[in-house]
Amino acid sequence: MDRFETLTAVAAPLLRANIDTDAIIPSREMKTVSKTGLADGLFAGWRYTEIGGRDPEPSFVLNWPAYANAQILLGGENFGCGSSREHAVWALHEYGIRSILAPSFAPIFYNNCVRNGIVPVPLEGDIVRALAAQVARDPQSNPIVVDLAAQRVVAPDGTQYPFQIGREARDMLLEGLDAIDLTLKSAAAIAAFQRRDRDLRPWIYLEKP
């Protein structure tokens, strides 16, 4: 996973509530057993004029030249709800999105972001809408700053908004750590737990298939 450096980028608004992972990457766009090749399918149902087609839908915000190269999304409540599919996050990342600012996130989606180098930033709805309004005047010259190390977002007008993130999640994003590598450092503790647990709950441990 890449290290997350302080991000200064164009932010695109998708402010509706309950944007689900099937809207982010429709199931029909998950064509192979792979974590890549998904960016074209991102928001396919909204982004293209027809199902399975690739003609851009002019009304969809990510198709507007003003929001070209957006790396930040401004979202609504319960962002990433629905299916657990990590393909939604892989598609966002491959498209270039590095941070999402929204009032709340679905829990599985939130964790998938952290595991893939996308910073989920919880901010009150009023703040997200105010950011969208500032950006909208001229998105290319009004970027938003996401400073993860300092846990703050800087609006185009210079206003700073602090945000919450768990320390481990923050460190993993900043340092680009792999969670499995980190956990394997605790291999001895895991082995000791399993030895104890086999005595306490032997029925948990099954015969080889």
Place this chain on the structure above:
Amino acid sequence: MATTLFEKIWAQHLVDETADGTALIAIDRVFLHERTGSVALKSLSAAGRQVQDPARVFCTMDHIVDTTPGRGDDTRVPGGRAFIIETRAAAQAAGINLIDVRDPDQGIVHVISPELAIVLPGTTIVCPDSHTCTQGAIGAFAWGIGSTEAEHAMATGTLRIAKPRTLRVRFDGALAPGVTAKDLSLLLISQHGSVGGNGHVVEYAGSAVTALDIEARLTLCNMATEFSAVSGFIAPDDKTFEYLHGRRYAPKGAMWDRALLHWRELVSDQGASFDREIALDVSELAPMITWGTSPQHAVPITARVPTAADSGTTAEAYGRAMNYMGLVPGQAMQDLPIDAAFIGSCTNSRLSDLRRAAQLLRGRQVAAGVKAICVPGSMSVKRAAEAEGLDAVFRAAGFEWRESGCSMCFYAGGESFGHGERVVSTTNRNFESRQGPQTRTHIASPETVAASAVMGRLADARSLARAA
């Protein structure tokens, strides 16, 4: 000190803790399916990592597999065959338990895991599937994860997670005839919103929950994810133990007795404190149905389509949902004509669900022009239903009778309901285009779906039952 059930399960699985409160939690069972598990297995193997304990990892084929009779590896989902074949190969290479397309135990992961007693009280079980919370009904901490987290669980036998807060939801009162666990779920989400459970694990309790049988409890816990909760669960009791006894992976003999002693401790102590509590009196509850495009957009079947003011949502979301669903404020829900009816999914596809629907369908016909489909949740449910003649009831009424799988709970590019069609469905999500491009989904109980199929419009099953 009085502790909650969740805290007991958490403490029993705590391997290690970091300074900021992130915990390393032991994972007892991992379940995979061909849609999201395949990529986890492939990626794990590509990284040169091993499944730490393959005996405790299970994989089924449910999401992409076709549900028409005589099916094999071919499916109408684009690229679907490759998912099935690659999942099989990866599962075999990893040496995990594979429940393949033609296996007599095949079925939807959250139906077969309890059926085979893969999930047990007090266990931690994860699956790269959001409805894993269903299995909390057995008294387990069961939750959905991403594929990367599934790799982590398989490689290390653990997950790194922040401890969620606890929320107890009490449903008290006796449910009226024709009112079910599905209606409890929809009531909770409609009253407290689709983010009402965010950051929490939910313990469902109260006299209405204790009275539910195990299959109904699975229905209740199924939609904790639609409440944005990390998971939902119910303390195990004698009904749970009786349900599990003798099933394939349940402990046997003296080991059963030993496990039972442990399981009987799995309750929230008297006086244990939760971070939040919600209490709902459900003695007057009517069957619920959704009108909009979020599970929180639910009303009693006897109600009218809400106005913006009483919709419990923002004007923008209300307008969008009304437009998408093709509704007029104030029209009676029961005046809405339907094009299709679907009975199935990890929410409502178990034997008791099919029995209750069949009871209403016996001697009746699906209305002309309504496409009606029943998909049992597992091959075991299908066989049991056929043994008591339920398949004949569904077929005679005009329902298609399928092989088990997730089927048309969601649209994956293969089979779907038509553009703009109105579908009444026992599933869990009424999102835009969930069951097909521009499909309008109303979610409800099997009773409501069966009655609506017969009437050709959304219908109150209690009126139909009385008319018999």
